[in-house]
Amino acid sequence: GQQLNQSPQSMFIQEGEDVSMNCTSSSIFNTWLWYKQDPGEGPVLLIALYKAGELTSNGRLTAQFGITRKDSFLNISASIPSDVGIYFCAGPLSNFGNEKLTFGTGTRLTIIP
Amino acid sequence: DGGITQSPKYLFRKEGQNVTLSCEQNLNHDAMYWYRQDPGQGLRLIYYSQIVNDFQKGDIAEGYSVSREKKESFPLTVTSAQKNPTAFYLCASSTTGPEAFFGQGTRLTVV
Numbered sequence: 001g002q003q004l005n006q007s008p009q010s011m012f013i014q015e016g017e018d019v020s021m022n023c024t025s026s027s028i029f030n031t032w033l034w035y036k037q038d039p040g041e042g043p044v045l046l047i048a049l050y051k052a053g054e055l056t057s058n059g060r061l062t063a064q065f066g067i068t069r070k071d072s073f074l075n076i077s078a079s080i081p082s083d084v085g086i087y088f089c090a091g092p093l094s095n096f097g098n099e100k101l102t103f104g105t106g107t108r109l110t111i112i113p
Numbered sequence: 114d115g116g117i118t119q120s121p122k123y124l125f126r127k128e129g130q131n132v133t134l135s136c137e138q139n140l141n142h143d144a145m146y147w148y149r150q151d152p153g154q155g156l157r158l159i160y161y162s163q164i165v166n167d168f169q170k171g172d173i174a175e176g177y178s179v180s181r182e183k184k185e186s187f188p189l190t191v192t193s194a195q196k197n198p199t200a201f202y203l204c205a206s207s208t209t210g211p212e213a214f215f216g217q218g219t220r221l222t223v224v
Contacts, residue, residue, distance in 0.1 A: 031211050033211065033213075035215075040201075040218070040220070041217055041218065042117075042119075042203050042205075042215030042216050042217050042218050043156075043203070043215050044215070045212055045213075045214065048212055088155060088156070090213075091211075092211035100146065100158055100161050100171065101146075101158075101211060101213055103148075103155040103156040103157075104155055105154065105155045106154075106155055
């Protein structure tokens with residue numbers, strides 16, 4: 001099936017550092033979603049992107065919808081301990097309504113004390 | 114508060130047993146989904162339903178069954194035919210757009 005590749009797979013950073021991660025696909029997506037999953041919990045929607053080139057912020061998080069529509073980027077500024085978790089990108093397999101999502105493999109963020 | 118409730122949080126199954134995971138939502142969402150997550154991996158779609166009394170297989174439906182008799186409920190049965198059922202199971206729902214909202218998950222362990 002469809003695959004979304006996320007990189008890096010894991011990141012080890014110090015508190016206060018900025019974080020960048022990305023998600024790429026071999027196919028075009030018309031919506032990009034970014035989720036965060038805490039250990040043992042369900043993913044929580046962070047940001048939704050609907051248009052190529054769109055840049056959207058949610059507090060310290062900023063996500064961009066790539067111009068080619070085959071990629072998306074998530075940045076976190078001035079990381080704090082509660083940013084620890086796994087970040088997933090996701091996109092619908094079609095443009096029609098509430099279609100099923102394909103998820104990326106995730107980027108695991110760890111903050112080194 | 115509106116949301117998606119999965120129960121139980123932890124479930125233990127003996128080999129050869131069927132078990133049913135519950136998922137209830139009060140968001141008035143039409144679509145509901147079941148995903149499976151294995152350690153260190155992403156989410157894989159098991160089944161989804163876009164309307165009551167209708168559901169479709171996802172990428173890994175073998176060994177699982179679902180029903181959608183009510184809009185609010187989408188239970189998942191893990192049958193004895195599922196050879197490797199130990200995993201974290203996530204239920205989600207969505208309205209007219211693709212944005213899915215997740216429950217807190219059920220961790221199933223075979224003992």
